[in-house]
Amino acid sequence: MENSKSRWLGIGLQVGAVLLALVFTSIILLIVNTPPIQAYITILRGVLIDNSGHIYQEGIANTLVAWIPLLLASSGALVTFAAGLWNIGIEGQVILGGIFTTWVLRLLQDSPMPAWFIILVGFAVGVIGGALWAALAGALKTYGGVNEIFGGLGLNFVATALNIWLIFGPWKRPGIASMSGTSPFPDRLWLPTLPGLRLSPWSLVIAAVAFAVVYILLNGTYFGLQIKAVGKNNKAAFLMGIPTSRYRMTAFLICGSFAGLAGAVQVIAVYHRLIPSISSGYGFLGLLVSMLVNYSPTWVPLVALFFAALNIGSIQLPIVLKVDSSLSGVIQGALVLSVLMVDGLRKRLVGRFAGGGQ
Amino acid sequence: MNLDTLLVGLAGILTAAAPVVIATIGETITERAGIVNLSVNGSIILSAMAGFVVAVSSHSLVLGFLAGAVVGAVVALIVAFSSITLKVSQVAVGFVLTLMTRDMAYFLGDPFMSVSGPIVPALPIPGLEKIPILGTLFFNQDITVYLSFLTIILAYVYIFKTRSGLVLQGIGERPAAAFVRGANVNLMRYVYTMIGGALVGLAGPIYSLNVKAGWKGTISGLDGIGWIVLAITIFGGWNPLRAALGAYLFAFLQWLGLVIQPSLPNVPSQVLQVAPFPLMILTLLLVNIGNAEWVEQTLARLPEETRRTAARVLRAMRTSPPASLGVPFDNE
Numbered sequence: 189m190e191n192s193k194s195r196w197l198g199i200g201l202q203v204g205a206v207l208l209a210l211v212f213t214s215i216i217l218l219i220v221n222t223p224p225i226q227a228y229i230t231i232l233r234g235v236l237i238d239n240s241g242h243i244y245q246e247g248i249a250n251t252l253v254a255w256i257p258l259l260l261a262s263s264g265a266l267v268t269f270a271a272g273l274w275n276i277g278i279e280g281q282v283i284l285g286g287i288f289t290t291w292v293l294r295l296l297q298d299s300p301m302p303a304w305f306i307i308l309v310g311f312a313v314g315v316i317g318g319a320l321w322a323a324l325a326g327a328l329k330t331y332g333g334v335n336e337i338f339g340g341l342g343l344n345f346v347a348t349a350l351n352i353w354l355i356f357g358p359w360k361r362p363g364i365a366s367m368s369g370t371s372p373f374p375d376r377l378w379l380p381t382l383p384g385l386r387l388s389p390w391s392l393v394i395a396a397v398a399f400a401v402v403y404i405l406l407n408g409t410y411f412g413l414q415i416k417a418v419g420k421n422n423k424a425a426f427l428m429g430i431p432t433s434r435y436r437m438t439a440f441l442i443c444g445s446f447a448g449l450a451g452a453v454q455v456i457a458v459y460h461r462l463i464p465s466i467s468s469g470y471g472f473l474g475l476l477v478s479m480l481v482n483y484s485p486t487w488v489p490l491v492a493l494f495f496a497a498l499n500i501g502s503i504q505l506p507i508v509l510k511v512d513s514s515l516s517g518v519i520q521g522a523l524v525l526s527v528l529m530v531d532g533l534r535k536r537l538v539g540r541f542a543g544g545g546q
Numbered sequence: 547m548n549l550d551t552l553l554v555g556l557a558g559i560l561t562a563a564a565p566v567v568i569a570t571i572g573e574t575i576t577e578r579a580g581i582v583n584l585s586v587n588g589s590i591i592l593s594a595m596a597g598f599v600v601a602v603s604s605h606s607l608v609l610g611f612l613a614g615a616v617v618g619a620v621v622a623l624i625v626a627f628s629s630i631t632l633k634v635s636q637v638a639v640g641f642v643l644t645l646m647t648r649d650m651a652y653f654l655g656d657p658f659m660s661v662s663g664p665i666v667p668a669l670p671i672p673g674l675e676k677i678p679i680l681g682t683l684f685f686n687q688d689i690t691v692y693l694s695f696l697t698i699i700l701a702y703v704y705i706f707k708t709r710s711g712l713v714l715q716g717i718g719e720r721p722a723a724a725f726v727r728g729a730n731v732n733l734m735r736y737v738y739t740m741i742g743g744a745l746v747g748l749a750g751p752i753y754s755l756n757v758k759a760g761w762k763g764t765i766s767g768l769d770g771i772g773w774i775v776l777a778i779t780i781f782g783g784w785n786p787l788r789a790a791l792g793a794y795l796f797a798f799l800q801w802l803g804l805v806i807q808p809s810l811p812n813v814p815s816q817v818l819q820v821a822p823f824p825l826m827i828l829t830l831l832l833v834n835i836g837n838a839e840w841v842e843q844t845l846a847r848l849p850e851e852t853r854r855t856a857a858r859v860l861r862a863m864r865t866s867p868p869a870s871l872g873v874p875f876d877n878e
Binding site for chain 1: 763840
């Protein structure tokens with residue numbers, strides 16, 4: 189009885205949280221004189237329906253293109269969150285993945301090696317790049333006492349600068365250096381895409397496999413159990429003989445690898461070159477996705493898909509309604525914030541019921 | 547470089563540092579009470595936008611500054627309510643807010659992009675501005691700079707020299723003891739979080755109406771400053787004087803970057819702009835490394851003389867946070 193009551197309370201509050209976020213973003217929209225319903229419809233149409241009323245293949249495909257790096261970043265964030273770490277540096281780790289991949293592809297693009305092999309090396313080196321950047325944040329935390337939030341954040345800015353320096357300096361296009369990035373790679377090094385779309389089925393496979401790995405790692409292995417123990421109570425885990433520093437470093441390395449993979453996907457499958465905004469905020473968004481699902485993997489693919497759809501749909505906002513596309517960030521933030529707050533409210537109410545019953 | 551240009555440069559550093567000083571002292575007050583407000587970066591951007599929009603629409607600089615402070619206080623109220631009343635993780639709430647308020651600023655400020663707005667006028671202090679050197683540095687500034695000086699002094703005196711400042715320290719260090727002595731810990735945490743937030747929010751319009759006048763959306767050059775503020779709060783050891791020193795050091799290094807940029811034509815300006823961030827990591831490393839286990843072990847193996855000197859140097863740099871920073875307080 190009591191149990192089902194508190195479950196209904198939980199579901200009711202979840203719905204309340206979503207409504208709260210919706211009310212908040214509607215107010216924001218009213219401030220700039222935009223009818224909220226029209227804005228939401230514009231976002232939805234931007235994903236699903238084209239101007240002539242047909243299914244919008246490109247919108248759906250682009251949503252999946254955005255979903256792939258976001259799912260990779262979210263999967264990585266799950267691992268560091270499980271270890272009790274705030275890896276804000278995912279953003280920079282994605283960038284370093286992109287930089288490393290670009291570096292090795294530039295070296296090998298004119299070599300006689302088969303294309304599939306070069307692409308494979310590109311992915312592997314991207315993973316290493318992301319992992320190394322994460323290791324730096326991890327080492328600062330573990331051996332230097334620098335909080336990973338500041339270490340990671342500082343390294344994000346450094347990664348951005350490094351990226352821009354490479355694009356405008358040593359790797360600039362012959363003649364012109366521009367925000368459009370480095371020279372594109374020969375098309376034999378592009379991952380094959382669906383006809384007429386930017387979406388590569390290979391990237392989908394990569395993201396799905398990566399998520400499955402994290403899911404099994406966290407929910408089905410002894411390693412997952414121990415890393416959660418470190419996250420829940422570092423000191424207790426240490427006293428029980430778990431080498432906590434090593435586990436936290438491993439969590440950083442795993443997360444960085446996924447972020448690096450995301451960077452590699454962006455370079456090899458999406459842009460075919462290095463661009464200044466290679467990470468596009470997916471690192472931060474991945475953290476928000478994990479927070480929204482209370483750090484448990486099950487719903488991550490779905491929530492990541494929803495967030496990706498918001499990003500893609502919002503691109504239509506400036507075109508159709510003349511308002512900025514950053515609305516997607518407001519909606520995402522409002523959702524996570526209200527879910528966090530409502531969860532706190534639920535714990536308080538449940539605690540009060542329990543207290544009253546005694 | 548002659549003395550006059552140097553003096554003008556140094557005076558410019560004091561101007562550029564004013565918002566950083568005020569925001570850092572705001573965060574210092576909040577953290578002194580035991581609450582981390584991680585939303586600083588977004589708060590500054592949103593309050594810069596709000597302050598600019600209000601000042602442009604109302605033709606009043608004062609209302610602009612007020613709007614910035616109110617925005618900062620409201621964001622801080624959300625942090626306080628979530629973490630004190632709902633006991634949600636302060637880091638989680640602050641992190642979401644820092645991202646959300648930034649996007650809100652870009653979204654709501656879009657119609658005011660590149661609109662021309664008012665700028666805080668210079669306000670030389672009669673008489674005092676004529677003093678050689680000191681006059682140019684300190685008394686030929688504008689009101690925001692005088693406000694930053696005042697904030698440093700008031701915050702320092704309040705925290706360390708008054709009774710209520712002592713209670714403030716108490717609720718951040720040992721809230722249970724403060725509670726037993728009659729302090730309403732959670733109410734005071736609300737109040738100090740909002741005061742701190744208002745100061746952080748004041749920094750926004752100081753940028754958009756003075757230091758980096760105008761609103762240019764994502765290229766306003768404000769993204770990142772809030773993180774530096776949070777780092778300087780740690781560097782400053784939760785002491786307004788040391789925090790101000792950190793802010794001036796930061797502004798000096800930024801100025802240095804601008805000065806040496808022309809002699810490095812191959813380095814894109816974006817690269818020099820991020821120079822503060824590796825420095826931020828480095829300073830945090832310096833103030834924290836003394837706490838690391840391996841450092842203690844290494845020190846123990848050194849010869850006595852060297853060990854003592856090294857330990858003294860590390861201790862001088864080390865800062866430690868209020869003991870109950872980030873820990874919710876339950877008075878049951």
